[in-house]
Amino acid sequence: MRTAVAVYAVVQVALLYNECMVDRREFLRIAGGIAAAARVGAAEAAAPARKPNFLIVLADDMGFSDARCYGGDIDTPNLDRLAAGGLRFTQGYSTARCGPSRSCLLTGYYAQQTASDIMTKGNVPDYTRFLPDYLKPLGYRTYHSGKWHMRFATGTGGVGFDHSYTMLDENRYFTQDRHELDGVALPKPGEGYYSTTAIADYGVRFLKEHAKDHASDPFLMYLAPHAPHFPLHAPAEDIEKYKDRFAEGWDVARERKHARMRRMGLVNCSLAPLEPAMWTPWNTPDEELFAKIGEGEVARAVPWNSLTAGQKDFQRTKMAIHAAMVTRMDLEIGKVLAQVQAMGAERDTMVVFLSDNGASSEQLIRGDGHDRAAPAGSAKSFLGLGPGWASCSNAPFRLHKSWVNEGGIASPMIVHWPNGIKDANKLRNDPCHFVDVVPTLVELAGGTTAAKGAPPLPGRSFVPALKKDGAIQRESLYFNHNDNRAIRAGNWKLIATGANGPWELYDLAKDRSEQHDVSAMEIDVTQKLAAMWTAQDAEYAKQREAAAPSTRVRMK
Numbered sequence: 001m002r003t004a005v006a007v008y009a010v011v012q013v014a015l016l017y018n019e020c021m022v023d024r025r026e027f028l029r030i031a032g033g034i035a036a037a038a039r040v041g042a043a044e045a046a047a048p049a050r051k052p053n054f055l056i057v058l059a060d061d062m063g064f065s066d067a068r069c070y071g072g073d074i075d076t077p078n079l080d081r082l083a084a085g086g087l088r089f090t091q092g093y094s095t096a097r098c099g100p101s102r103s104c105l106l107t108g109y110y111a112q113q114t115a116s117d118i119m120t121k122g123n124v125p126d127y128t129r130f131l132p133d134y135l136k137p138l139g140y141r142t143y144h145s146g147k148w149h150m151r152f153a154t155g156t157g158g159v160g161f162d163h164s165y166t167m168l169d170e171n172r173y174f175t176q177d178r179h180e181l182d183g184v185a186l187p188k189p190g191e192g193y194y195s196t197t198a199i200a201d202y203g204v205r206f207l208k209e210h211a212k213d214h215a216s217d218p219f220l221m222y223l224a225p226h227a228p229h230f231p232l233h234a235p236a237e238d239i240e241k242y243k244d245r246f247a248e249g250w251d252v253a254r255e256r257k258h259a260r261m262r263r264m265g266l267v268n269c270s271l272a273p274l275e276p277a278m279w280t281p282w283n284t285p286d287e288e289l290f291a292k293i294g295e296g297e298v299a300r301a302v303p304w305n306s307l308t309a310g311q312k313d314f315q316r317t318k319m320a321i322h323a324a325m326v327t328r329m330d331l332e333i334g335k336v337l338a339q340v341q342a343m344g345a346e347r348d349t350m351v352v353f354l355s356d357n358g359a360s361s362e363q364l365i366r367g368d369g370h371d372r373a374a375p376a377g378s379a380k381s382f383l384g385l386g387p388g389w390a391s392c393s394n395a396p397f398r399l400h401k402s403w404v405n406e407g408g409i410a411s412p413m414i415v416h417w418p419n420g421i422k423d424a425n426k427l428r429n430d431p432c433h434f435v436d437v438v439p440t441l442v443e444l445a446g447g448t449t450a451a452k453g454a455p456p457l458p459g460r461s462f463v464p465a466l467k468k469d470g471a472i473q474r475e476s477l478y479f480n481h482n483d484n485r486a487i488r489a490g491n492w493k494l495i496a497t498g499a500n501g502p503w504e505l506y507d508l509a510k511d512r513s514e515q516h517d518v519s520a521m522e523i524d525v526t527q528k529l530a531a532m533w534t535a536q537d538a539e540y541a542k543q544r545e546a547a548a549p550s551t552r553v554r555m556k
Contacts, residue, residue: 051139051218052420053349054441055340057333058105058222059326060098060147060229061385061401063359063393064410066326071261072393073245073253074323078334082351082416084425087466090266091431092413093488094357096404096481099149101356101434102224106130106150106159108438108449108457110478112540116550118149125547127454131220131438132160138445141214143206146199146224150555155183157553163209165202167195167226171367173233174379194235196227196325200332204339211343218348218445223336228325230362230384234377238324239317246319249304249312250392258396265427272398272407272513274301274391280402283363292370293383299363301387314376319389321377322359350417350444352437358408359393360385361400398514404479404486404495405514420444421466428465430472431488435459455543476529478536487533494519494529503530 067076069083094101099119100111107114107128115122130152132142144154144164154164168178173195179186181202189198203223210219246253251274258271279300283289286299296314298307307315333353340349363384374380385393390400390407397406413432415421436459442449443461450456458478464471479486483499491509496502505519505526506512519526 050348051446052417052444053218053340053345054135054220054444055336055349055351056105056220056222056437057336057351057353058102058146058224059329059353059355060224060226061357061360062228062326062329062355062412063390063395064355064397064407064412065257065261065266065395066228066323066359066393067330067412069414070412071257071264071266073257074326075241076326076330078330078337079353079412079414082337082353082414085418086351086414086416086421087423087426087428088266089413089415089428089430089432089462089465091429092354092411093409093431093433093477093479094355094411095434095479096357096402096408096484098147098229098356100481102147102149104434105354105437106222108435108459109455110435110458110480110540112480112537113455113458113544115544116151118151122541123545123547124151124550124552125544126550127451127547128550128552129451129454130159131222131441132162134438134442134447134449135220135445136160136162138447139217140220140445141210141217142220142222143203143210144222144224145203145206146222147226148224148555152550153183153553153555154180158555159552161222163206165199165206167199170226170229171231171382172379173226173231194328196225196329196332199223199225200335203336207336207339207343215343220441221336223333225329225332227329228322228359228385230360230364231367231382232318232321232325232377232385233379233381234321234324234328236375236377238328239321239377241327242320242323243317245323246316246389247312249307249316250319250388251304254392254395257392261396267396267512269396269510269512270515271396272391272515274303274388275399276300276302278399278403279387280360280362280400284365289363289365292365292372294372297363298386298388301361301391304388315386315388317376318383318385319392321383322385322389322393324377347418350415350420350441353412353414353416354434355411357401358397358403358410359390359400360402361387361390396513402482402484403497404481404484405497406508406512408484409479409486415462415466417466423467426469428469430462430465430470431474431477432462432465432472433459433477436462436472476532476536478533478540480537485533485537487529487536489529489532492522492525492529494526494533505529 069080099117103111103117111120114128144161152158166180370382371380394407399405399407439461476489486495504517
């Protein structure tokens, strides 16, 4: 096709020459250039298309609207650049918790179908396969750097990554009590360590080795920063940047963000109100929390104007640390993106950015405890974001991490791929889930997810959505975490909170903030979706428990 177009162009230039519209020298220059382009085009057409590289970046406890490109107040220049050159999905979904989300991302199954993460109980069936199992037979080298949360070892005999820096101590950012390189324990890091930076540095190290020794092979890089998961730890200079930005408090910030998101076309719903009666049941008990942290702590999502001056000052400092963690993560992601560019692989690399769940309202004191005399955000402190600011990070949606309300499961989802996406800086409104990542990557790599004796993957490839909004067809999306249950079919979402909570029904087309329960008015829809959820839940457990157990190598 390119050759034919080039020949046609040479003919046109010849006609111009005959009509004396260009001189002979100019004609030869243009014709020679076109002929050269034709030769290049013919060579490209004859050569097999290069398989895309994949860079999957998974943030930890980052709210749907934290990033600038999702309407937030936190500086995220690298994520914004990816969004400007790619697509932002407005209805991407996680599972509401870190472990199950990572399981879905790596296996393509719902967590209840595999129990392959450390949080989901049950038999791990032998049909469980992971991204390296799908991609390595197709010629890919596969790398992981960051948080893990899976039952199996990262490398050979386990999940199968060729290289992995595995961060297993989630209680510290400025050091590590447990981390590994390719399954071998590493010593406790020295002065200057910060886990977000280390995770990116190992990612760059693996990519440099790839460029040196495997340049002809496509790669998968699974980059899994710990940030901004608690504890709130960030370099002092990063916190300083945000010290005054959140002084107005979470109420004003939420309202301003909601208006901005509506203008950007990201949402069309109302702003969910704060819910002071809802808090994470496994939190450090209030009395202990206040005794250890001090009078500035707030354990419920209450109106900002109800706080004392001391509480306001302490709370805005916590949000400054959270913002610093997100910005530092963005800068370190930029370091990995720069390495991809240095390899000449930017245009051939699909980048997918996600968050494993909504922002966390958890307030726990673990690890080395909390020293009230230590600067907030330093290694000796141990703070959680709390429900007030988590409500802001998840705005305009209801609730937080661990709930299957939209605030717990809505994930920012950025897809950037210069050679595969032409609709730069556009939105996609297709509902998508972490289980969709495996079928998407395998399709683009030229493989198949079908396997003898294995249930079909529940996800759908989002490749059609790269070209057109509304292109993904599916019957439903399923959610089940901590007895919080939900199913989405079309724009209907049926949800129940807790083991004994009643079913509630919401029309997400106009009520994504889940304010108007219409279950009493739409009884048939409620009953149909409840039966669908129950059937899926039972089938997934049956599949999992009836299968022979996996023999893969477990984490020690």
